[in-house]
Amino acid sequence: MIAILNRVVDLVEERLTDEIDVGGLATSLGTTEYHVRRMFSSLAGMPLSEYIRRRRMTVAAAEVIGADDLLDIAVRYGYGSTEAFGRAFRAVHGVRPGDLRRDGGPLRSQPQLRFRLTVEGNIIMDTRITDRPAFRLVGHAVRVPLIHDGVNPHIQAHVAALPEAEHARLKALSSTEPSGLLQVTADVDPDYTEGTELTYLHGVAMRDDSPVPEGLDAIDVPAGVWAVFRSAGAYPAALQSTWAATASEWFPSNPWRLRPGPSIVAILDRSPDFRTATTELWVPVEPESTR
Template structure:
């Protein structure tokens, strides 16, 4: 499969340059992919972010080098991208549980994070209902958190964010600023260096609500607010896009989390589409989201890969 070959080429590139400073742009180029699409695909297929993979592999190789050679700790630290022995020692201890110097001792147990081999399995045993939609741009208003995929934190933090927004009355206050009952869960603002992104619980902004909110200066960026109500909420411009829209049925958040993984593990590799790199969102209509027959949608902006 073409995408499998491209992903493997990117992994090979990373492995061949573990002792060099490489960028996500260079890695994605090896996969003939955009940086955004590559990062999402890599995480969904491997379970770790690109940054996590590089850190773990470099610390694995560093431990092997220290245990089997007489190389100095500072030389090893610099070789694998650390600016100082202190930062290297901190990262090393976090992974291996011992200091770099202790790694030389006989009998010391070290962790090994093996080279990833990507395998894509198109099961086809469960239908994925989707449609391709052209939609004009629109404005959302909502509350934002910043989270990270590293260590699987985002799933837990986003679930907690929804719970807190309901319990603390944020959703009720937001309902006064939007023009329809549907709620959006928006993912945007990826930071390659920090493995972080922003998540907004939002709604379609009512005309009156926008008066207190300056429009976002750039597509996909939330504008800071300056009024008393606006202090809590930000606006976000969603650009006109081609969307792949997937139907999701089942209790939240498990059903939507499972669908998102299937989109990246099964749908993208089997189609000629890539993520457009602009905000994506979950669309939640009113109803009992814990119900087995609750139905929502996942909207992902796509471009046709040449």
């Protein structure tokens, strides 16, 4: 995966002034756009689309300082007007193209990225691969913004608003793996951009032919392979560290890639105050193509 991401960076650099077909790039490298975008965002700390915009504006700055017509520069970098180009330029550099041409700066450059795999060998990830038939996730769903670190207050409020009896009712409906009460995230932005909306469902897994109980939402999950990562410790810090390690350690070292689908967290055990917990993170995967 590291080699694929570096090749993507190289191809982006070669095509900065062209329309970049990320899906075509991914296919040519034997993987999928979904996996490339998710891994890039996780490892680079920014969406691929944002990296492309920053690199374009970094290179464009040298031309803005010159004597070329600003509209010609805007069109060359894929913008239909000087206004649209100016907004993108200012978002990166903090100044308008005209200000830069007059004053010569300041500039905020985005260096070309290079991904490297650092092998420590001191952390063993407790992982299993399981091939599951289709199943149905049922529970209470809500749209919330994506928050990378710490407790998501929107999810916290959603779950807290459910009466205790409803948690017990949901748990009794569980009829297949992943078992027990589940935290489900679906419809996540492929770039995993913080602040974008996702669907969060607090519920359980049922067999795919199970009727949806009255008053509950449902997400139908097709048959497929899942990577299941177990973690234990401070909650949600240990779980979030496991999330990060899947991108930085597990996927680069294993012949699997992400496929579209919900991510599921099963709480296996927890302290009374929920400060610590043992969890299983279920991530939909498929074999990485061989080339």
